Structures are given as C-alpha cells and as structure tokens.
Amino acid sequence: MAKTTSFSCTACGASFSKWSGRCDACGEWNCIAEEAPLSTGPASKSLGAKRGTPITLSDLSSEEAPPPRTVSGLGELDRVLGGGLVPASAILVGGDPGIGKSTLLLQAAARFAQAGLKTIYVSGEEASAQVRMRAGRLGLAEAPVKLAAATSLRDILTTLEAEAPDLVIIDSIQTVWADHVDSAPGSVSQVRAAAHELTSFAKRKGASVVLVGHVTKEGQIAGPRVVEHMVDTVLYFEGERGHQFRILRSVKNRFGPADEIGVFEMTGGGLAEVANPSELFLSGRGDPAPGSVVFAGIEGTRPVLVEMQALVAPTPHSQPRRAVVGWDGGRLAMILAVLEARCGIPFAGLDVYLNVAGGIKISEPAADLAVAAALLSAREDTSLPAETVIFGEISLSGALRPVGQMENRLKEARKLGFTSAILPSGGKPGGSGGLALTRMGDLTAFVGEVFGA
Ligand code: TYD
Numbered sequence: 001m002a003k004t005t006s007f008s009c010t011a012c013g014a015s016f017s018k019w020s021g022r023c024d025a026c027g028e029w030n031c032i033a034e035e036a037p038l039s040t041g042p043a044s045k046s047l048g049a050k051r052g053t054p055i056t057l058s059d060l061s062s063e064e065a066p067p068p069r070t071v072s073g074l075g076e077l078d079r080v081l082g083g084g085l086v087p088a089s090a091i092l093v094g095g096d097p098g099i100g101k102s103t104l105l106l107q108a109a110a111r112f113a114q115a116g117l118k119t120i121y122v123s124g125e126e127a128s129a130q131v132r133m134r135a136g137r138l139g140l141a142e143a144p145v146k147l148a149a150a151t152s153l154r155d156i157l158t159t160l161e162a163e164a165p166d167l168v169i170i171d172s173i174q175t176v177w178a179d180h181v182d183s184a185p186g187s188v189s190q191v192r193a194a195a196h197e198l199t200s201f202a203k204r205k206g207a208s209v210v211l212v213g214h215v216t217k218e219g220q221i222a223g224p225r226v227v228e229h230m231v232d233t234v235l236y237f238e239g240e241r242g243h244q245f246r247i248l249r250s251v252k253n254r255f256g257p258a259d260e261i262g263v264f265e266m267t268g269g270g271l272a273e274v275a276n277p278s279e280l281f282l283s284g285r286g287d288p289a290p291g292s293v294v295f296a297g298i299e300g301t302r303p304v305l306v307e308m309q310a311l312v313a314p315t316p317h318s319q320p321r322r323a324v325v326g327w328d329g330g331r332l333a334m335i336l337a338v339l340e341a342r343c344g345i346p347f348a349g350l351d352v353y354l355n356v357a358g359g360i361k362i363s364e365p366a367a368d369l370a371v372a373a374a375l376l377s378a379r380e381d382t383s384l385p386a387e388t389v390i391f392g393e394i395s396l397s398g399a400l401r402p403v404g405q406m407e408n409r410l411k412e413a414r415k416l417g418f419t420s421a422i423l424p425s426g427g428k429p430g431g432s433g434g435l436a437l438t439r440m441g442d443l444t445a446f447v448g449e450v451f452g453a
C-alpha cells in the first residue's frame with residue numbers, strides 16, 4: 001500500500017495532510033509534527049475474523065456484583081478513582097513535568113502492593129536503582145513492588161505476560177516505543193500504539209494499567225490528550241510551582257464521578273494527604289482587604305472554600321489588561337460586561353487582575369458572584385466583612401441563579417468559622433447551617449446592598 005506522510009497535532013492528536021504553524025482543531029501553536037502513517041490493510045471482508053454473539057441488555061444479570069475495588073488507604077487517591085482501583089481498567093495520569101507524578105505513583109504502587117496487589121512499576125525515565133533511591137527517600141524501600149526499567153513495548157508486554165501483575169504503572173507513556181510503528185519515540189503514532197497495546201493488555205488480563213503522561217507545551221512529543229479517549233479514567237495532577245500543594249483531578253471516569261479532586265501537600269518525605277483543603281486554601285489569608293472575597297465552592301463531591309483576589313487599577317495602556325489565574329478568562333469578560341451593562345459600573349480604562357489564591361483552578365459558574373464581589377470591592381477600595389462567604393451564578397440579564405449543593409457550601413463555611421453568607425434568592429439552601437443569610441435576586445440589588453451604590 002502506498003504510504004504518504006501525514007502530520008499530527010502533538011497536543012490533541014488531530015491529523016492533517018499538510019504542515020501548519022497552528023492546529024486548527026485545538027488552536028495550539030507549534031505542535032504539528034510529521035508522522036509516518038500506520039500502514040493499515042483492507043479491513044473489509046471477514047478474513048479469519050470471528051463472529052461475535054451480541055447479548056440482549058435485559059438478559060444480563062442485574063445481580064452481577066460491581067467490580068471488586070482495591071483501596072490504597074490513601075483516601076484522597078481512592079476517592080478520585082471513584083472508591084478504589086478497578087481491575088481490567090486503564091488510567092491515564094497527566095501532568096506537567098516535575099509536578100510530582102512519579103512520586104505520587106510510586107507511593108500509590110507501594111500502598112496497592114501492601115494491600116495485596118501484585119504490582120510492577122515500569123520506568124522508562126529512570127534506572128531501577130534510581131527508582132529504588134526515590135523509594136528509599138519516601139520510606140518505601142521495603143514495599144513489595146517490582147521495578148523494571150524498559151522502553152520497548154515488546155519487552156514490556158513480554159514481561160507483563162510472564163509476570164501477570166494486578167497493577168502496572170508505566171512511567172511514562174511517551175518513553176514507550178513500539179518497533180512496529182515507523183516513527184520516532186514520543187510521536188503521536190508511537191504514543192497511540194503503546195497506549196492501545198497496554199490498554200488491551202489490561203482488558204485481556206484483568207490488570208489495572210496506569211499510564212503516566214507528561215503535558216507537553218509544544219514540539220515533537222505527543223501529550224496525554226492523545227490517549228484520553230482510549231482509557232477508562234483520566235486524572236490530571238496539577239498545582240502551581242512554588243505552592244506546596246498538588247491537586248489530583250478526575251476529568252473522566254467510567255467508574256466514578258468526574259471532577260472529583262484529591263488534595264496533597266508536598267513534603268520532603270513525599271506527598272501527604274490533605275483532609276481539609278479549605279483550611280489550607282484559606283491559611284494565607286490576612287485581615288480583610290479590598291478585592292478579597294471567600295467563595296464557597298464544590299469540587300467533585302466536596303465543598304472547598306477559596307479566596308478570590310482582584311486588583312483593579314487605572315491602565316497606562318490604550319488596551320486595558322485582563323489577567324486571570326485559576327479561573328476562566330472568558331467568564332471574567334462576561335462578568336465585567338454584565339456589571340457594565342446591567343449595573344452601569346464601567347471597567348473601561350482599568351486594568352483587571354483576578355487570582356484564585358493558593359493555585360487551585362475553579363471552573364464552577366457558582367463563583368460568578370464571588371468574582372463580581374471581588375471586582376467591585378477592588379474597584380471601590382472597600383473590604384467585605386471577613387466572616388462572609390459568597391456564591392451564586394450570574395446570568396447575562398444580571399439575575400442571580402441558585403447553584404447546586406447550597407446546604408453543603410453553607411455547612412463547610414460554618415465549620416471554618418464563617419458567620420454569614422451572601423447567596424441567590426432562588427432554590428432551597430436547606431438549613432442555613434447557623435449562618436446569617438443574605439439572599440438576593442439580581443446583581444443590581446447585590447451592588448446596592450453590599451456597596452451602597
Ligand atoms: P517527580 O515525582 O519526579 O515529578 P514528575 O514525575 O511529575 O516529573 O517530582 C519532581 C521533584 O519534586 C522530585 O525531585 C521530587 C520532588 N518532590 C518532593 O521532594 N516531595 C514531594 O512530595 C513531591 C511530589 C516531589
């Protein structure tokens with residue numbers, strides 16, 4: 001079959017017939033690399049194919065037991081997995097280089113091995129002696145984990161077939177190299193082929209396979225998004241450099257809720273669990289200051305309080321700056337527009353900076369009202385009472401919309417010593433949790449009540 005070269009995006013895996021500087025599919029720059037395509041034979045007629053037998057849904061026994069899960073004992077990890085590790089599953093753990101993926105997975109491997117799973121840690125980046133040294137530093141030198149240093153997919157699969165492990169960790173998928181694929185290690189087709197083979201090993205043998213994937217900024221190495229669709233569970237390990245805590249977030253999970261987070265703190269002896277993240281996120285908060293507002297959020301199934309900080313200052317530029325850390329830039333633009341159009345409060349000629357303190361990323365629309373409050377507080381140079389939490393979604397009309405799990409948000413606020421809350425008037429918050437509630441139907445009323453404007 002004639003082979004033509006093609007090009008793939010190393011960020012999202014999209015294919016193109018010619019090179020360009022920017023991927024049309026995901027919008028990333030400098031991420032298109034040349035690929036030798038897989039030579040696929042005609043898949044048409046049933047040459048040596050087996051006929052399958054489809055089963056009627058209702059014939060499947062409803063009494064079938066749910067998959068037996070293994071818990072690691074690291075509560076933060078088990079919750080993000082949906083309640084433990086499921087056999088015959090493939091899990092992708094993505095994250096920036098140096099964020100702590102190898103440390104997390106070595107700790108997890110040790111815990112699962114101690115819980116009775118036959119565990120193999122395959123490192124393509126470090127020699128076994130280096131992994132052992134790391135284990136020593138983490139106090140895990142005695143853990144019954146088998147180590148292998150390998151990058152050839154054929155070698156890895158042969159080892160796995162012979163060892164028949166329950167849990168395999170591949171650190172990282174970008175170092176695995178398949179000799180039947182005609183392109184450089186780390187390329188989109190190599191990473192896909194390796195992920196495909198390892199995932200089918202998991203399904204065939206009933207093992208859990210964890211693939212580690214580095215998030216790549218640009219260039220020739222394929223990123224973890226390329227394999228997201230092949231695996232059952234996608235977790236991202238995130239955090240800001242310079243902050244000591246890390247968040248493991250599930251963005252896809254066939255065996256549990258997505259958007260669940262686990263919070264860890266980096267220590268000299270490895271990652272430690274953080275049982276009460278709100279305390280940690282609010283720990284650096286000083287006296288009430290203009291632009292600072294506490295948002296009562298929900299991450300996954302758990303309430304988390306975080307501080308939203310805004311700074312608003314006259315701009316020296318013709319185009320004012322809008323800079324956001326930890327929240328969505330488009331959503332900030334929307335709130336600024338609603339404040340201007342519905343409440344007559346302009347931000348033209350003002351630079352706006354918004355930061356979610358502590359390095360956590362918030363994606364809930366429930367943070368709208370807290371963001372608006374932080375912006376107004378910064379603009380008016382007045383601080384809000386320190387013991388108040390705020391949440392609520394803002395619609396384009398300026399109406400405040402109720403959000404989910406209001407009762408849990410209030411309960412968490414009460415637990416952390418807050419005494420009052422500002423929230424939308426719709427919906428039922430259940431109990432107030434002992435907090436003084438100020439409930440409002442639209443943004444204009446909120447501005448009038450809180451800022452007297
Ligand atoms: P590492 O796990 O190697 O990151 P990744 O596999 O994502 O590239 O961690 C990076 C460095 O940080 C490494 O030198 C070990 C150190 N580290 C700690 O000292 N304590 C910790 O709790 C973690 C997570 C990492």
Ligand code: MG
Nearest residue numbers: 101102125171
């Ligand atoms: Mg690593």
